[in-house]
Amino acid sequence: MWSVLLVEDEVFVRESVREIISWEELGFMVIGESGNGTEALELITRDKPDLVLADIVMPGLNGIELLKQTRQAGLNTKFIMLTCMGEFEYVRQAMEYGASNYILKLSMSVGSLRDTLRKVSAELSAGSHRNVALLEADGIPAVVAASAEAPDTANPGPGGAFPEDEVKNPPLSGFGSLSGPVVSHPEISKIIEYIGEHYDRDITVKSMSRYVMMGENYISALFKKKTGHTLIHYLHGVRMEKAAVFLRETDLPVHEVGHRVGFPSDNYFIKIFKRWTGCTPSQYRHREE
DSSP states (O other): OEEEEEEOSOHHHHHHHHHHSOTGGGTEEEEEEESSHHHHHHHHHHHOOSEEEEESSOSSSOHHHHHHHHHHTTOOOEEEEEEOTTOHHHHHHHHHTTOOEEEESTTOOHHHHHHHHHHHHHHHHHTOOGGGGHHHHTTOOHHHHHHOOOOSOSSOOGGGOOOHHHHHOOOOSSSOSSSSOOOSOHHHHHHHHHHHHHTTSOOOHHHHHHHTTOOHHHHHHHHHHHHSSOHHHHHHHHHHHHHHHHHHHOOOOHHHHHHHTTOSOHHHHHHHHHHHHSSOHHHHHHHHO
């Protein structure tokens, strides 16, 4: 059994977390509870739990400081942060200090908590402790991850501006070079698979970070490290590959092709296609005939 400490100043929330999960069924045992960070640090130092579920904002030490001081004490305890909607700057800091994950208290469900606990259990069983210092273990300095977030949109910015990596990317000589790269990281593989199957949907860095239950900055930096492309740049590449197939093999109008590969704006689809191929969709179609 993996030992767990619950740290939450709101008694109702703490009791709810304790009661909604069949801890032993998932291989965990709650060994203690605390309502403030100062007391929690004493318990962590004394009992050395495998996992701490900690609220970010609470009396005494807040959750970030609790995590920080736990690391400074040389303890590799895993942390899952409990947070409210407006605390994402704190979440970013927690991920930099090596938190495994975060869960929104207002939308917390049995399913999301169970999935997170299974993931932590698997990592503990493997003996990797990879998520204890998740960014550093994957070779991504925390300061890099904090600034490496890709533009969280697949659509142009104000005035039709393009993400910087799109503007500087030279036209590709062919399609398929971005499709389905082989990576060793399970979460990145999961994102790549999702994009391959749902490229026509509204996909953002934020939606993918929630899909794999990890921080946005961390996922941005890790995706770039593992694939060589930002997430949005990769998404556009997949969409361009699919668009090329439609243009070669069907008589669908250009605007319909753009819509089918996830671009609600005809003009934006045409501009992105031209930046990737050096020609408009219509020119590409005629060239391939």
